[in-house]
Amino acid sequence: MCREGGCGVCIVHAAVPTGNGKFQERSINSCLCPILSCDGWEITTVEGLGDQKNPHPIQKQLTEHSGSQCGYCTPGMVMTMYSTIRKEGKSLTATQAESALDGNICRCTGYRPILDAFKEFTNESASPACDIEDVSKRICSKTGKQCNGVCDDNGSNYFRPLVEVARAAARPWYRPTSLADLYKLLESSTLKNPYYVCGHTGIGVYDDGPYDGFISLRGIREMFVTDKKDGVITIGSGVSLTDMIDFFKSEAQTDPGFAHLEHFARLISKTAHPAVRNAGSWGGNLAMRNRHKEFPSDTFIALVMCDASVFVGPDEKSYTPEEFVNLDLKNKIVTKLTLKQFDKSHVFRTFKIMPRSANSHAYVNAGFRAKLLNEGNQLVIVDRPVLAYGNIAEEFIRASNTEEFLIGKNLADNDTFQRALTTLAQEIQPAEDKSEASPAYKRALAVNLFYKFGLQALDLHSLVDLKYKSAITSFDEERPVSKGTQSYPTVEKNWPVTKPIPKLESVVQCTGEARYISDIEQEGLLHAAFALCLHGPGKIVSIDTSRAMAVPGVVRVLTAKDIPGVNSFSGCLPSEKDEELLASDECLYFEQPVAVIVAVSKTIAEEAAKLVKVECKDVRPAVVSCKEAVVREAFYESPEDLVVGDVDKAFQKAKNKVMGEFEIGTQAHFHMETQVCVVIPTEDGLNAEAGTQWIDHTQDCMAKVTGLNKNAINVSVKRNGGGFGAKITRNNIISAACALAAYVTRRPVKMHTSLWDNMKVIGKRLANYVKYEVGFDENGKLEGIKINFYANNGIAANDSPFGEIKKWIDSGYKCPSWKLSMKCCKTNIPANTWCRAPGSTEAIYTIEHIMEHVAHYLQKPPIEVKQLNYYNDGDKVLDGSKLHKPTLKEITKQLLDSSEYDKRVQAAREFNTTNRWKKRGLTIVPMRYGVAWNGFNYSCLIAIFRNGGYVAVVHGGIEIGQGVNTKVAQCVAAELGIDMKYIMIQSTQAIITANNMTTGGSVTSELACMAAIQCAKKLMEVINPIKKKQQDGAEWGAIVEACYDAGVDLTARYWHVPASPDTIQYSTYGATVTEVEIDVLTGEHQINRVDVLYDCGESLSPIIDIGQVEGAIIMGLGYYTSEEVIYDEGTGQNLTPSTWKYKPPLARDIPLEWNVKLLHDAPNPLGVLRSKVSAEPPLDMSCSVVFAIRDAISASHAEWATRRLGLIWFVQ
């Protein structure tokens, strides 16, 4: 999906010949691997392991553990597991299994079920899933048995020679087999910018192309040597990072002179992730550092630390790493490095601090070395130490002044140590990079890392007080294996409803047979890509498409002038304003689409798109933040203020008042299948498969842009590879462009946006700027709340959650008077849109922030203040709806008990008093979430077929991973009184589910079920009279046959229009306790434990709902901790549009202990079959991580800062 090695969906297993008929087997990212470098390799993909009839044990385990939701990441997960198990065999530990997934992002599941499945194959599994030997074998699709390695069929998937056409299409590709050969080639070659291909993973970080040729280094044996002679280690430059780590670990254990290589290996183990390390070489990494001075290479830092010598051919001169980076590498090749021994008086340590657990470049990386002499209580630094840093500034490598200062100094002397830190703080001057962490943070980090190193050195000589030892350990090196529990109610008499079953599609998702729109290929298919305007907001003077049009393979270049209908991708809602599909007169944001390139391949379309030149005038600085929009009073039409009670009077009366303000940021949806659509022209219109969550809206926009009538356009959707709200209205940008291209060219067209364009063009979660005031009594009882919300809408305000915010802003808290003002801010970024739990995320964060502030002011435990204000049964909530049997009090009580909250608060306090540099914090966030469903109308069609009684269902919900198909199938089976095996859910189609509402707002699954239940009831009304005439126990097939014979129509359709008397149909509730531990010196955190209790009523499908809760919580944790979208304040450019910059959580970011429970015995009389919704509300509770981190920070402040700074409240 990302095509830069950053997401893992493309991972395959490769067996690479190493000579002597042997193979080295590894997982690799296929997106980074040029096809020509695979010559002679054996590649296994997910389809090669097993199929739905005979799934491989890994596929089976993942299915049984419900490890897939949208399923887009699943093939990559399966193949990573497969490769890891083949490599480690029976000795695979759970720790290894967890870190093996460092390069695989799953946006849906929260990772827990995936890890559980994987752990079944480790040596720690209580009941191993099967013999590990069996796991490492493939299942033959022909025999259904294990593959014996030889296939007598010439059509085998394996050992197929590379197709000649691939060779013909490629630019020159050379494969020298020795260094001598290579140098000869370089002498005679006219290549100006060749790519020396080793692992070819560097392309995932920098594209320095266009390359006029490729020289593969993989056949040069000298480059793959690992050797030790006379106390010197030599490693060829082609040796992969994985092999280097393995070699160093083994040397560190067996040769005391190389014990320090353990620290080298530790740092490189944090480079990228296993699949990149398997393919990528240290030589390639170092060459990248040479070409890009800002590249925070881990290898480079480790080499500096170890005083390595780097050898460069053809003349085989050796260089220090520092000399090497300034070398002109043109026509030069890194050939090897050598490492020397160090005696045990040397202390080493490496660090890498990053925004998430893995697969991230460093905020700052560092390598330290010092030779120390212990004389009594003195620890003297002899010789010049090494303090090497990465990612500070391009030319900054070593802290030379501090190194100089430290020579001969006693590290055990506090004054000296402090002076060293001051010197360091002076010489570390990080360069400003708007897309990176702030210089202030980097500088503090650099200093603190050295402090940690110093303490570690002192500790080796027992010179560190117990309390300070917490500086030495680091989370990543000590992280235990995660664990958790899941608990849910099920009502057996209602099965299959409430029965815990995996998703219907999970097998095909795990075997790779699930088909996504992005998979569609067909004869004559054209591909479309957007050309973007590379200016900030301004007037468009000209759009020059001639260079793009001249590219061979480009069929059309379409601009606004070519649109036969309306230049808009908006639908036809009365409240909706048109948003231009292609900017015509005015460019409103940096990288707004101005043209659609239609070409014979995706690559040609994307390359040609870069050649479109747009000239603009009157370009003005972009407004990117709410605060700036407020200053400029740049607002869209905004909702009326909501006023309840007499808020001014309440404030006059209130004994206590606090006020504050904060900003909360945006979030990219990061759905794994980027926006996609395929449109096929028909004789009378268009047939589309669109990656949309809202077929009706997409159909509208396609009709609008082409000028066709709506009935000439059919849109269907089998599944989306994740959506999270981004595909409610924003898929229209792609679908409208694709429809336009197909309509104009009369050819089938696919548009599957690159991740980069997806990040640049598609709006995101609305960021908010919030100001608040709250009045309360001496106990914290709320009296009045005033809130000013400013939301960053971007260039249009069509998708604004403000209309809904009153359903959530009060959460579970009663306050007699309110004033809520909302302003939609006009800014120059793409129009922001719905993103999982839109509006409620910001609303519930806001009220929790306020409640925590009140508690902080009164110096009371926050939960005490929160509970004091809980709503009671029958109360009217802020939006005027009446509460029916709220479960929040019960939930809070149960969760405080089951999470042992009080005991753990006490334990955290004790931990904090004994640990100076690590602090723990705990919090509980309770939540009420108002569920509104009026207007969410869905239809359902059920067809029962004679000859077996099999049932096909088409419903109006879109399967985006949330399990709507499974829930519908369960309900239909229950209503028809038949086994689930009879039911199949077919694609949603505009013609069958005309005029349906979007999938969103968490209510779709339940309401699609309601439509299906009513539809099934209709059928049973006509079936039952015939059924009664059959013998008792008659088979379903026979009953259906009898109905057919009796002329009964065995199809039915139902249109469900929910109608709540109040805006809120019911409320759902939950609470989450989060415990974190922070490293005060680095700002890192680890989530020690999360306990969630969520009221899902009588969950229709509890495993699916547990999955929804877990997935939502992790998406929220990402939002609050590691994910950051940054827009340039001058141009408005998105500076973080790649996986290199944008960091959703990974498997090792989840809580160490994670207990998720659905409230038992809580049927909801106001819900569908007594259930409650699950998809979005749990995300709102993930803000608990923020308050837990603050609690931990407060513990640190309490220890030192309060003495100087007074009692601190948080402004962000």
Ligand SMILES: Cc1cc2nc3c(=O)[nH]c(=O)nc-3n(C[C@H](O)[C@H](O)[C@H](O)COP(=O)(O)OP(=O)(O)OC[C@H]3O[C@@H](n4cnc5c(N)ncnc54)[C@H](O)[C@@H]3O)c2cc1C
């Ligand atoms: C998703 C991802 C995450 C990453 N994260 C990190 C990270 O956290 N820290 C980090 O340090 N690195 C990181 N990297 C970079 C990674 O370590 C390098 O891509 C890898 O080591 C390069 O090795 P390669 O063999 O694939 O090089 P290639 O891609 O084959 O080559 C890279 C460049 O070096 C040149 N080159 C290759 N070999 C030689 C040679 N022997 N002599 C001269 N020039 C040569 C090539 O012409 C090309 O310009 C990441 C990469 C990816 C894709």
Ligand code: FES
């Ligand atoms: S890692 Fe290959 S597509 Fe993302």
Ligand code: FES
């Ligand atoms: S199931 Fe993993 S991304 Fe959707």
